[in-house]
Amino acid sequence: MTVGIAAFGPGAGAAVVAGWNAAETGVTGDIGGFAVFTAILPQAGPLSVQCQRGGLTAVRAAWGDVLGLMLRAPVAAVITSGPDRAVPLSQFLAASHNGLVTGHRRPDRAGADGVPVNIAALRLLDAGATPDDAVRQVTDANPDIDAGLIAVTAKAVALADTALVMHRRDRGRALIRHPDRGLAVLHNSIQPQAGYAERIAQAGMTAFS
Numbered sequence: 001m002t003v004g005i006a007a008f009g010p011g012a013g014a015a016v017v018a019g020w021n022a023a024e025t026g027v028t029g030d031i032g033g034f035a036v037f038t039a040i041l042p043q044a045g046p047l048s049v050q051c052q053r054g055g056l057t058a059v060r061a062a063w064g065d066v067l068g069l070m071l072r073a074p075v076a077a078v079i080t081s082g083p084d085r086a087v088p089l090s091q092f093l094a095a096s097h098n099g100l101v102t103g104h105r106r107p108d109r110a111g112a113d114g115v116p117v118n119i120a121a122l123r124l125l126d127a128g129a130t131p132d133d134a135v136r137q138v139t140d141a142n143p144d145i146d147a148g149l150i151a152v153t154a155k156a157v158a159l160a161d162t163a164l165v166m167h168r169r170d171r172g173r174a175l176i177r178h179p180d181r182g183l184a185v186l187h188n189s190i191q192p193q194a195g196y197a198e199r200i201a202q203a204g205m206t207a208f209s
Contacts, residue, residue, distance in 0.1 A: 002030075002079065002080070002081040002103075002104040002105060002186075002187065002188060002189075003020075003023045003031065003078075003079070003080050003081065003104065003185070003186070003187040003190070003200070004077070004078070004079045004102040004103045004104045004107070004148070004150050004184075004185070004186045004187070005019045005020060005023070005077065005078050005102070005150075005183065005184070005185050005200060005204065006076070006077035006078075006100060006102050006150045006151070006152040006157050006183070006184050007019075007075075007076055007077070007152065007157065007181070007182065007183040007184070007204060007208075008074060008075050008152050008153065008154055008155065008156065008157050008181060008182055009074060009178075009180055009181025009182065009208055010074060010180070010181065010208060010209040011071065011072060011074075011207065011208050011209030012039070012073055012074050012075055012076045012181070012183075012208070013039045013070040013071040013072060013073040013076040014071040014072070014207045014208070014209070015076070015181075015183055015204040015205065015207045015208050016037070016039075016076040016077060016078050016183075016204060017037070017056070017067075017071060017076075017078075017207070018203045018204050018206065018207035019183065019185065019200040019201065019203050019204030019207075020035075020037070020055075020056050020078050020080065020200075021056055021203070022199055022200045022203035022204070023080070023185075023187070023196075023200050024055050024056055024080075027190050027191060027192065027196065028190070028191050029189055029190040029191060030081050030082030030189070031055065031080065031081070031082070031190065032054065032055035032056075032057070032080075033052070033053055033054070033055060033080070033081055033082040033083030033084070033085075034050070034051065034052050034053070034055075034080065034081055034082065034083055034084065034085040034089060035050060035051050035055050035056065035058075035059060035078060035079070035080035036048060036049075036050045036078065036079050036080075036089050036090060036092055036093040037049050037050070037059060037067075037070070037076070037077075037078040038076065038077055038078075038093050038095045038100055039070040039073030039075065039076040039077075040073055040074070040075040040076070040095070040097065040099075040100065040154070041069065041070070041073050042073075042074070045096075045097045046095035046096065046097065046100070047066070047069070047070060047073075048090060048093070048095065049062070049063040049066055049067065049070070050089045050090070052083055052084055052085065052089070053083040053084065055080055056080075072209075074154055075099065075100060075152055075153065075154050076100070076152075077093060077100040077101075077102040077150065077152055078093070078102065079092045079093045079102045079103065079104075079107070091108045091116070092107060092108050092118075093107075093118070094107075094116075094118040094119050094121070094122040095122070096122055096125070096126055098122075098125050098126050098153060099122065099125035099126075099131070099151060099152055099153040099154075100122075100151070100152050101118040101119075101121045101122045101125070101134075101149055101150065101151050101152075102118070102149075102150050102152075103118060103147055103148045103149040103150050103159075103186055104147075104148045104171070104186040104187055104188050105146045105147045105148055105165055105188060106145075106146050106147050107147045107148070107149055109145050109146060109147050111138065111141065111142040111145055112141060112142055113141075117138050117139075117142055117145055117147050117149060118147075118149060120138045121134040121135055121137075121138045121149050121151050122134075122151075124137060124138070125151060125153060130153075130156055130158070131151035131152055131153055131156045131157055131158035132156070132158040134149075134151045134158070135149045135150070135151050135158050135159060135160035136158075136160055138160075139160040139161065139162045139163075142162055143162050143163035143164060144162070144163070144164050145162050145164065146162070146164055146165060147161075147162055147165065148160065148161035148162065148165050148171070148173075148186045148188075149161075149186075150184045150185075150186055152182075152184070156177070156182065157175070157177065157182040157183065157184045158175075158184065159173060159175055159184045159185075159186055161173070161186070165188075168188060170188050170189045170190075170193065171186070171187065171188045172185070172186070172187050172188070172190070172193055172196050172197035173185060173186050173187075173197050174197035174198045174200065174201035175201070176201050176202075176205055181205075181208050183201050183204045183205055184201075185197045185200045185201050185204075187200075
């Protein structure tokens with residue numbers, strides 16, 4: 001099971017953390033393990049915190065002061081799942097000054113061109129593509145990769161699953177977009193599944209500044 005959440009807008013960092021907290025509450029599955037949480041800070045660029053076990057509780061304990069700064073960031077994203085994933089954990093969430101790419105399943109998998117699909121989407125953002133175009137181009141070009149992607153910039157957020165993942169029955173998604181803020185969620189293999197993605201998204205949206 002993997003959960004990816006991304007948001008843009010005033011207090012996007014707090015929105016992602018609120019959604020992340022909801023994702024770890026009252027459900028069963030591989031949750032509360034590894035996590036990579038990244039925010040783009042004004043003038044400073046991307047900043048990441050991570051853990052192999054313990055999810056949000058572990059990140060709060062280890063990175064409390066840094067997390068406080070990240071909550072105010074206007075662009076933020078997290079990827080989280082079960083414990084003890086391959087290092088470096090940064091491979092699961094691609095980041096630059098221009099945007100972030102998270103997702104679910106295996107967004108670190110190499111595409112047809114040999115480039116991890118999250119990196120491929122980030123390169124498109126860096127070249128000026130919108131999040132919608134970036135995730136669509138990469139998933140369309142790699143229909144057999146086991147991945148879903150969420151791309152976010154300071155102006156937009158978008159998500160897409162590959163054709164392979166679209167055939168799965170254990171996946172969920174939610175996308176809420178307004179002109180000045182938005183939040184996206186992708187997940188798989190969690191119980192209870194009904195309404196899970198929507199609950200994460202609504203919790204995140206209530207935390208915007």
